[in-house]
Amino acid sequence: MFLPSSEINLPATLASGQTFSTQRLAGGAWSGWIGQEPFIIRPTAGGYKLTTSATAEAVRYYFQLDFDLTEALATFPGDPHLTQALAFAPQLRILRQDPWETLVNFICSAVKQIPHIEAINRTLRERCGAEGRFPSAQVLMEAGEPVLRAASLGFRAKYVAATARKIVTEALDLEAWHALSTPELKDRLLTFPGVGEKIANCVMLFAYHRYEVFPIDVWVERVLKKLYCSKMRRPTAERLRTFAHSYFGPYRGYAQQYLFHWIRTKTE
DNA sequence: ATACAGGCTCGCC
DNA sequence: GGCGAGCCTGTA
Numbered sequence: 273m274f275l276p277s278s279e280i281n282l283p284a285t286l287a288s289g290q291t292f293s294t295q296r297l298a299g300g301a302w303s304g305w306i307g308q309e310p311f312i313i314r315p316t317a318g319g320y321k322l323t324t325s326a327t328a329e330a331v332r333y334y335f336q337l338d339f340d341l342t343e344a345l346a347t348f349p350g351d352p353h354l355t356q357a358l359a360f361a362p363q364l365r366i367l368r369q370d371p372w373e374t375l376v377n378f379i380c381s382a383v384k385q386i387p388h389i390e391a392i393n394r395t396l397r398e399r400c401g402a403e404g405r406f407p408s409a410q411v412l413m414e415a416g417e418p419v420l421r422a423a424s425l426g427f428r429a430k431y432v433a434a435t436a437r438k439i440v441t442e443a444l445d446l447e448a449w450h451a452l453s454t455p456e457l458k459d460r461l462l463t464f465p466g467v468g469e470k471i472a473n474c475v476m477l478f479a480y481h482r483y484e485v486f487p488i489d490v491w492v493e494r495v496l497k498k499l500y501c502s503k504m505r506r507p508t509a510e511r512l513r514t515f516a517h518s519y520f521g522p523y524r525g526y527a528q529q530y531l532f533h534w535i536r537t538k539t540e
Numbered sequence: 541a542t543a544c545a546g547g548c549t550c551g552c553c
Numbered sequence: 554g555g556c557g558a559g560c561c562t563g564t565a
Contacts, residue, residue: 289546382547388563389546426561431548468548489546508555536546543565553556 276319284361288533357534371446374479409439431466483525
C-alpha cells in the first residue's frame with residue numbers, strides 16, 4: 273500500500289508524541305502496529321510503501337486517510353504562530369489508536385519523557401504480550417503491580433494495575449465507548465485511577481478522535497502563556513482552557529498537536 | 541550530587 | 554478551587 277507524502281507527513285505524525293509503539297528503523301523506515309497487526313513503512317518516491325497484515329480499511333482508519341484535513345485546518349485562526357506550526361509539519365495527522373493501549377501509554381506518560389514511555393511500551397509488549405502485541409487489560413491485571421514496577425512504571429504501576437482490574441471486573445468495553453458523547457466519555461475516563469484532565473484529553477484525542485478537546489501539558493501551557501496570553505494577568509489553567517476553546521475553534525485538538533510538535537521540535 | 545521532569549492524588553487551606 | 558508535597562525512575 274502506498275501512502276503519498278501529499279496526504280500524510282509520516283515522520284511528523286509518528287514522532288509527535290501521540291504514539292509510543294512506533295520505532296524508527298535505519299534508512300528512514302518505521303515499524304509499528306495497527307491494533308494487533310504489525311506494519312513496516314519504507315520511504316519511496318513521493319511517499320511511503322506500507323507493508324502490513326492489517327486490512328486496507330484498518331490502514332485508512334488508523335492513519336486517518338479518510339479525514340479531510342484541509343477542511344479542518346481551514347477553520348484555524350490565521351495567527352503567525354499557528355501558521356508557522358502548520359508550515360513546519362504540513363500534513364501531520366492525528367492517528368486513531370487503540371483505546372486501551374492509548375490509555376495505558378498516557379497513564380505512563382506522567383512526568384516521563386517520550387523515550388521512557390516508548391521503552392515502557394516495548395517492555396510490556398516483550399514481557400507480557402504475545403508475539404510483541406500489546407497486552408490486554410486481563411493480562412496486565414494478572415501480571416500485577418510487581419511486574420509493572422519491574423517494567424519501570426514506578427508510581428504509575430499501581431494506576432495501570434488498578435485501571436486494568438477495573439476494566440476486567442466491571443467488564444468495561446472501551447470500543448463501545450466510541451458511541452458516547454464527549455462529556456460522557458470524559459467522565460468515564462476520569463473514573464480510572466491515574467487519569468486526570470490531561471490524560472483523559474489525550475486519550476479522547478488520540479484514540480477516540482475527539483478533535484474538540486485541547487490537552488494542555490507543560491509545553492502547550494508555555495506556548496499559550498508566552499505566545500498567546502502574555503498579557504493575561506493571572507493565566508490559570510481554567511483561563512487558558514477557556515481561551516483555547518474559543519480561540520482555536522472546533523478543531524482545537526488539531527491546533528494543539530501542531531503547536532506541540534512545532535514547539536518541541538523546532539530549532540529556532 | 542541533588543534537582544527535576546510532558547501528571548495525578550491527597551491533604552490542607 | 555487553589556496550592557504544595559509526594560510519588561518511581563532516569564538523566565543532567
